[in-house]
Structure formats: C-alpha cells, structure tokens
Amino acid sequence: MTISRRPKEPAKLRRQILDAAASVAVARGLGEMTVEAVCLGAGVTKGGFFHHFPSKAALVTALFEDLIERFEAALAEAMAADPDPAGRFSRAYVRELTTPDSVGSDKLWVASAFAMLSDPGLRDRWGDWLAARVAAEGEAGRAGPAMARLAADGLWLADLCGSGATGDERAGLVRSMIAMTRRETE
Template structure:
C-alpha cells in the first residue's frame, strides 16, 4: 500500500500545499517550468492527485492567481484600515503592496502576474478586481493625480520584471516615499 493511500484525506490541506508548491516553483524557476508534474512532485502527491484538485495547468494557474488577488486584497484592506487619512488611502495601500520596500525586485508571483499580458482569463480577473476596487474607492481615490500614482506604481512593477542582472537597484524606500507624498492633498 502506498503512502498516499495510508495518509489521512485532507483535501483543503492538499489543495493549499499544491498552491504553495506552485508559487514556490514560480519564484524559483519561472512560469515556463511550472508543470503539473513538477507541482505534484514538490507537493508529494501523484499527478492524478493534483488533477483531482486542478483539472489542468490553466486551472492551477487561475487558482494561484485568484489566491494572489485574495492576498493582495487582504493586504490592501489591512493597510487602509490603519491609514488615518481617507483621501488616497487605496492608492497608498496599492503603492506599498505593489512596490514593496522590503523586497529587492519583483514580488514572488510576478511571473504569474506578468502572464496577464498574454492570458485573457487572467487579464480579465485582474481587470475585474482592479475596476471593483476603483468603484469601491472612487470617493477617496478618484482624482486623476491618484490615478497617475497608480500608473507609476504599475510602471515600477514592470521595470522590476524587465530588469537585467547587474542593473543598479532602485532606492525603494525613497521611491515609495515620493509616490506616497504625491497622494497627499495639497
């Protein structure tokens, strides 16, 4: 009898482990190396076990992207709850969550996020999330100046993805400080 047959069935735990392993493979090896077999091996399950939870690589990446959006959403909500100034609070949280001062380079699932450029389903999911946030925070973050800060944030994120080895790193704390200052009412 194999170890898989002896182990207690915990589908939620296995599903989460698969997502964690997929995220780690993305960070370590990139989207091109995210295969069903590689994720199954990393999680210690059979390929069939993975396919029980995610019917295809596309379903796995969609679930991973949805998990990334939930994490980003929670992080932004937490930052906004701590922000004493309503005006620009979503934009400040978006800047801090996207252009992280504690990371040197792109966020862990940057390769997956980059695939929004080529994958219509992921692009649609991102667009729906972003539009819903803009509608929800229109009263505090609808000014065009704040939109420019969010566009600049996206540009920094893209620059991180396209950076070549050996390029000097950006002074993230200074950049974040300047972007946050732009969100203050004058």
Template sequence: MRFKQFSRFSLTKPSGRYLYNLMSNAHHRKKQPALVRQQLLEVAARLAASDGMAAVTLDAVSSASSVSKGGLLHHFPTKNALLDALFESLLEKFDVDIEELMRGDPQPQGRFTRAYLRAVSGLKDRPDDSRSWTQVTIALLAEPRLRLRWRRWVQARAEEYVGTDSSLDAQIVRFAADGLWFADTLESHEISDSLRRDLINRLVELTGK
C-alpha cells in the first residue's frame, strides 16, 4: 500500500527539479529551429564572402551546414528567400552597429549621420562583414527586390532622424559615406589610412554644422 501511494505521488507530483528540466528541455526544443536558421545564414554569409553570391546555392548551404535539404527548405523554400534573409541579417547587424555608435555620441545634431559614416567606414576593419557586404552590394545592382529593401531602409532612417540629420551638410556626408563604401567595394581607389582618417574627420566636422 505504501508503495502504491509513493508511486502515485511520484507520477502526479514530480519534483521541482524534474519540472525545471522538463521545461528547460522544451524551451531548448522550441529554440532549436531558430538556431538552425541562424546557422544556415552564417554559412550563407561565409560562402558569399569567400566565393561570391553565385556560390550561395541551396545545395551548397545544405552541404556546408550539415543540415538536410529538407531542413533547409523548411526555413528557406527558395534561393531568393535565403538571399533575402541573408540581406536582412546583415541589415540587422548594421543597425546594431549604428545604434551602438549613436549611444556613445553625446551630440544629438548629426548623430545618426556620424554613426552611419563610422559604421560604413568601419566595415573595412571587419574582414568577414566587409566581404559579405561586398557581395551583397554587388547583388543590389542586379536584384530589384534587394534595392527596394535598401531604399526603404534609407527612407525610414531619413524620416526617423529628420529633426537632427536632414541638413544639406548631413546629406552630403551620407552621400560621401556611400561613395567611400562603393570605392571600398570596387577597390577602385588606393586610400591610405591617413587619407581615410582625414576624410572621415572632415566629414564628421560637417555633421555639426
């Protein structure tokens, strides 16, 4: 009789540790798809950086990530869906960089423009991000939907910071930043570290006017 009571108690009232482990395991199972998705995007970014966007195929990403083709298709049913998600992932990282730079800037006037300039010019110092952005920038020229997404990002930021970053000088600085970015992407100019530093400093001065 005691055994039966103990058995019923064990089945109906599991210990706190057991419940914790059960909930924790369920939590990890729920998180697993997000981890797989992130892994696929990281592999796609590495392939783009090393071999160009043409190398980012569903088969290549599946093979390099050790995720089955079916598992890949669950997250990204087409190559375009994968490329769109890769672009969004890079944009999210870019936003994080800009927000971090803005938090460290005490001057409101031109704050977004300075952060944008520094984030763009700083890509050169992060080879992995730089190579990924190089391939995505090239893809922007050929993919209308990516150009539209980038245009919307630019317009949204312009509207968000219209009160502090809409002056003519601020717009000149952002256009100059885009030019520097494009020059780095095409490797069209030999820009020494000292010249780059002087260019950025002069542009930063304009943002405060």
C-alpha cells in the first residue's frame, strides 16, 4: 500500500499561519489570539504550527516583522514615484498612514500598536526600524519631516479613536503634513 503525502511547502505553510494569525488578531486582538484559533484558521496541526513558530510570542514577533515588511514595500513604491528626494520618506509615511485601504491603515496595525505598548521588544524593533529609515533617507534631525510623521501618527490614532478629521479638514491636514516634509524647521 502506498501512502500519498502532500509535498512539503514550508514557506507556503508559514504564510498560511501568518495570514490566519493576522485574521484572528484583527477580529479578536492579539491578546485573544490563541494557538488553537490560528491552527484552525490556517488548517494546520499544533505540530505544524510549532515547527514554524516555537511560541505564540514568536508568532506575534513574526507577524509584526511581516507587517513592517509590507509597510516598507509600500513606502518604497511611494518613494519611487516621488521625484523630490528631500523628505520623500516622510511624505510616503504620511500618505501610507492617512490613505484608506493602504498598508498603513491595515487593521493589523491597531493590534500591533497596542502590543507595542506592552512589549518592549516590539517597541524597540519599531523604533530601530524607523530611526534607521529616517537616517538612511537623510531626514534625521530635520524638524519638518519629523513633525509631519508625528502629525500623521496623531491623525492615525485619532482615526482609531473615532475623533479624526474628515472631508476638507482632513485633506487640508494631510496637505499641511506633506508641506512640512519640505521644510527644515517651523
């Protein structure tokens, strides 16, 4: 008797687990994301899960890393379309956080933002990534781009809390943030 086995596709299985974890985290929050729920969503056994992620904490870190990678790719695409190199990282950052249906507005950021509040490792990872990108783009120490990024973070948080600006007011705020990326100081 011959036993048929599926070909092993570890990258595909890992992606399934990450996608299932993202769905659970968005629906329930990271605190309520269980290994069982992720396994069920991914269609894998606990053994399959633990082969790829030694713990729930490792999964959360991998999920956060995956989100940063997707954000990075979206920023790179936006930056490639921007002919002005001065402040272009911050302009891309502002647009990603303020544009509906962009990677920066992904609901997984909500779960990740709350996880960063209680997880110093995630907080450090985000801070290190942002500082490295700001430095690499020559924006370190430039007040205008920094204010624009911080304002975009604030608008993102206000949107999350239901107190964000809408319509013409929002469009004006985003235009002002974009203009800040072109200034050294205010």
